[in-house]
Amino acid sequence: MAKKNKRLLITTGGGDCPGLNAVIRGLCKRAQHEGGWTILGSVEAYTGVLKDPIEVVELTNEKIAGIHVKGGTILRSTTKGGPFTWPVLNPDGTWVAVDRSDELIKRLKDLKIDAVVSIGGDGSQKISQKLFEKGVNIVGVPKTIDNDLSSTDFSFGFQTAVQIATDSFDKIVTTSESHNRVIIIEVMGRNAGWIALYTAVAGGAEVCLIPEIPYDINEVVRRIENRYVNGRGFANIVVAEGARPVEGTVVARKSDETGYENLRLGGIAHQLTHQMKGAGCKADIREAVLGHVQRGGSPNAFDRVLALQFGVKAFEMVLAKEFGKLVTYKNNDIVTVPIKNAIAKYNYVNPKSYLVKAAKGLGISFGN
Numbered sequence: 001m002a003k004k005n006k007r008l009l010i011t012t013g014g015g016d017c018p019g020l021n022a023v024i025r026g027l028c029k030r031a032q033h034e035g036g037w038t039i040l041g042s043v044e045a046y047t048g049v050l051k052d053p054i055e056v057v058e059l060t061n062e063k064i065a066g067i068h069v070k071g072g073t074i075l076r077s078t079t080k081g082g083p084f085t086w087p088v089l090n091p092d093g094t095w096v097a098v099d100r101s102d103e104l105i106k107r108l109k110d111l112k113i114d115a116v117v118s119i120g121g122d123g124s125q126k127i128s129q130k131l132f133e134k135g136v137n138i139v140g141v142p143k144t145i146d147n148d149l150s151s152t153d154f155s156f157g158f159q160t161a162v163q164i165a166t167d168s169f170d171k172i173v174t175t176s177e178s179h180n181r182v183i184i185i186e187v188m189g190r191n192a193g194w195i196a197l198y199t200a201v202a203g204g205a206e207v208c209l210i211p212e213i214p215y216d217i218n219e220v221v222r223r224i225e226n227r228y229v230n231g232r233g234f235a236n237i238v239v240a241e242g243a244r245p246v247e248g249t250v251v252a253r254k255s256d257e258t259g260y261e262n263l264r265l266g267g268i269a270h271q272l273t274h275q276m277k278g279a280g281c282k283a284d285i286r287e288a289v290l291g292h293v294q295r296g297g298s299p300n301a302f303d304r305v306l307a308l309q310f311g312v313k314a315f316e317m318v319l320a321k322e323f324g325k326l327v328t329y330k331n332n333d334i335v336t337v338p339i340k341n342a343i344a345k346y347n348y349v350n351p352k353s354y355l356v357k358a359a360k361g362l363g364i365s366f367g368n
Contacts, residue, residue: 026311
């Protein structure tokens with residue numbers, strides 16, 4: 001009698017980023033090599049399992065062919081809701097969040113799922129930990145362009161986001177120089193300044209403002225004014241979306257989207273212009289908000305290699321029954337850590353790190 005195939009489900013949750021498809025392909029190719037497994041994908045994270053009818057697809061060799069070079073995720077993603085906070089519309093038009101985790105687990109059993117691999121960032125892995133505690137055989141793969149998971153030296157997508165931001169910075173240098181302007185480049189990162197810091201160093205920014213080092217607007221203006229002689233000169237500032245002044249708060253607002261729990265950051269570049277003008281800066285200032293272009297496009301070579309390794313390792317963790325763990329990249333090696341440890345601490349930029357010290361040595365001001 002033939003042995004029945006085991007079944008593994010992949011989910012991609014949270015914001016998309018370059019490399020998601022490479023993880024999927026790496027896992028599926030390793031499973032094909034092993035044999036005896038059927039790999040399925042839930043569309044839009046756990047939404048696919050919780051929808052009626054269920055939206056789960058088999059990830060055949062035809063479906064994963066060549067996807068490692070493509071951005072986004074063939075399974076699509078969502079940043080709204082989740083099995084523990086599923087948005088439900090009341091008859092009166094209001095929304096309420098309900099816990100559908102037990103129903104999710106039952107549906108996974110009905111689908112005869114032996115293990116789940118969750119590819120996602122901090123929020124997705126918090127869900128993974130809760131599901132693991134409820135008995136789900138789950139493995140996590142870290143995903144975020146923000147590089148804010150402390151368990152891994154890098155998460156895939158980060159290097160590509162930095163490359164996109166740096167390419168944009170290089171283009172902006174020529175226009176700011178041509179017009180004797182200051183151009184403020186706002187990048188993503190939420191509460192961590194990794195993208196901003198790497199972009200500032202790679203591009204040669206005059207000023208880099210990150211959440212971990214609150215800035216003094218007078219110091220920013222002083223540094224910019226040093227770039228001008230007889231009204232001529234130019235400067236480029238890189239600012240993380242979560243940056244804030246010494247006496248001030250992050251520019252953010254509560255989302256009005258149902259099921260979206262995070263604050264919506266953005267707008268610091270425009271606020272910084274007003275602050276600089278208010279502090280007496282006479283330079284002609286413009287802003288460039290890069291936004292979601294940092295999430296798009298093909299992953300670069302580093303992120304492809306990292307993501308493919310993560311996919312292979314995630315499947316091997318399932319084989320070894322290393323559930324409740326996250327695959328990570330540490331000291332140029334692929335290792336694992338408990339998910340609960342990975343989500344316990346946020347990966348902020350250390351203001352005393354050598355990269356910050358090197359940036360200062362290059363003449364970059366952090367506005368402090």
